[in-house]
Amino acid sequence: MSDFFRNSWDWDLSKIIGCAALVLIYGVWTRFKPLRSALFYLSGVTALFLSLASPLDALGDEYLFSAHMLQHFILLMVVPLLLILGLPEAPVRALLRIGWIKRTEEALSQPVFAWMLANSILWGWHLPSLYVFAVRNEGVHIFQHLTFLISSTIFWWPILAPTEESRLVSWDGFVYLFTAALSNMALGIVFTFVNEPLFSPYVAPEDSWKILSVIRNQFHLDPVADQKLGGILMWVLGSSVFLGVFLFHYGRWYSATELEGT
Amino acid sequence: VTISRDPLSSSFFTVTGFHGLHVCAGVLLFVLLLGWSFIQKKSDRSIPTGSVVSVSLYWHFVDIVWIAVFAIVYLWGTR
Numbered sequence: 001m002s003d004f005f006r007n008s009w010d011w012d013l014s015k016i017i018g019c020a021a022l023v024l025i026y027g028v029w030t031r032f033k034p035l036r037s038a039l040f041y042l043s044g045v046t047a048l049f050l051s052l053a054s055p056l057d058a059l060g061d062e063y064l065f066s067a068h069m070l071q072h073f074i075l076l077m078v079v080p081l082l083l084i085l086g087l088p089e090a091p092v093r094a095l096l097r098i099g100w101i102k103r104t105e106e107a108l109s110q111p112v113f114a115w116m117l118a119n120s121i122l123w124g125w126h127l128p129s130l131y132v133f134a135v136r137n138e139g140v141h142i143f144q145h146l147t148f149l150i151s152s153t154i155f156w157w158p159i160l161a162p163t164e165e166s167r168l169v170s171w172d173g174f175v176y177l178f179t180a181a182l183s184n185m186a187l188g189i190v191f192t193f194v195n196e197p198l199f200s201p202y203v204a205p206e207d208s209w210k211i212l213s214v215i216r217n218q219f220h221l222d223p224v225a226d227q228k229l230g231g232i233l234m235w236v237l238g239s240s241v242f243l244g245v246f247l248f249h250y251g252r253w254y255s256a257t258e259l260e261g262t
Numbered sequence: 263v264t265i266s267r268d269p270l271s272s273s274f275f276t277v278t279g280f281h282g283l284h285v286c287a288g289v290l291l292f293v294l295l296l297g298w299s300f301i302q303k304k305s306d307r308s309i310p311t312g313s314v315v316s317v318s319l320y321w322h323f324v325d326i327v328w329i330a331v332f333a334i335v336y337l338w339g340t341r
Contacts, residue, residue, distance in 0.1 A: 250273075254269045254273070257268070257269045258268075258269055
């Protein structure tokens with residue numbers, strides 16, 4: 001098992017170049033100022049790289065649904081959050097003064113559109129047929145991860161955008177987050193309570209790393225237990241992030257309306 | 263005081279309102295269990311223990327949340 005954790009790192013060039021490009025563009029654009037934003041942004045890129053290149057990726061591709069759900073959680077709810085929180089306000093405002101960028105941003109951050117997009121991507125890719133299709137074809141899998149990153153960035157933008165006028169201000173933000181949390185919870189509940197394996201690759205893995213017996217016998221993760229664990233991870237971790245962002249949004253709304261009242 | 267007066271009252275009524283809905287749902291479930299157990303008793307059967315365990319777990323979720331709600335609204339809020 002320790003051999004697996006040492007050797008299954010995937011130093012695939014596309015992942016390195018992608019992450020390096022994210023850092024490079026950001027560095028040229030903001031000169032890493034202010035430092036607080038830069039730290040958020042860099043931890044976002046680090047989380048992205050670790051989720052794609054670490055043994056978690058190999059584990060989720062071949063052996064464990066739960067590992068794959070942890071990876072999806074990072075791609076959907078950790079990376080985009082940190083990247084958006086890492087965008088400093090002034091340069092974003094400057095960008096939004098450019099006509100076509102402003103129009104694109106306005107169109108994409110329509111709350112109903114952003115909500116529907118993110119949730120159809122989330123549910124769609126977890127339908128067993130599409131899920132298995134992505135796991136079996138590397139190209140589709142990369143495309144899947146890109147759609148996750150893009151759709152969830154669009155999803156979190158109306159709540160966390162650095163520019164105030166792009167954000168939902170009050171009750172609409174609460175409804176937006178609350179309903180999305182329910183949707184995520186529902187998907188987690190499905191995988192937690194279904195008693196048969198839904199994803200064929202995990203029933204009989206090819207076992208190219210020779211760790212299947214450890215997973216089955218030492219960790220006691222048979223396909224159904226693994227699937228339930230994946231569902232619980234999605235449910236609990238996802239809900240925790242939603243709760244955190246909800247409270248963050250609540251704090252902003254509360255202090256804004258408090259000021260308005262006095 | 264109404265829900266739309268200020269942020270504090272909106273928060274208060276939303277939190278206690280949602281908690282109240284959960285309490286109502288719990289009471290309804292208990293009543294349903296009670297009725298079901300009487301129906302089953304007539305034909306000399308009992309209701310599955312799993313259903314009782316589930317409802318009581320739910321009820322304890324509600325009462326643990328109540329500790330948090332009470333602490334935030336009435337202890338922390340009046341400080």
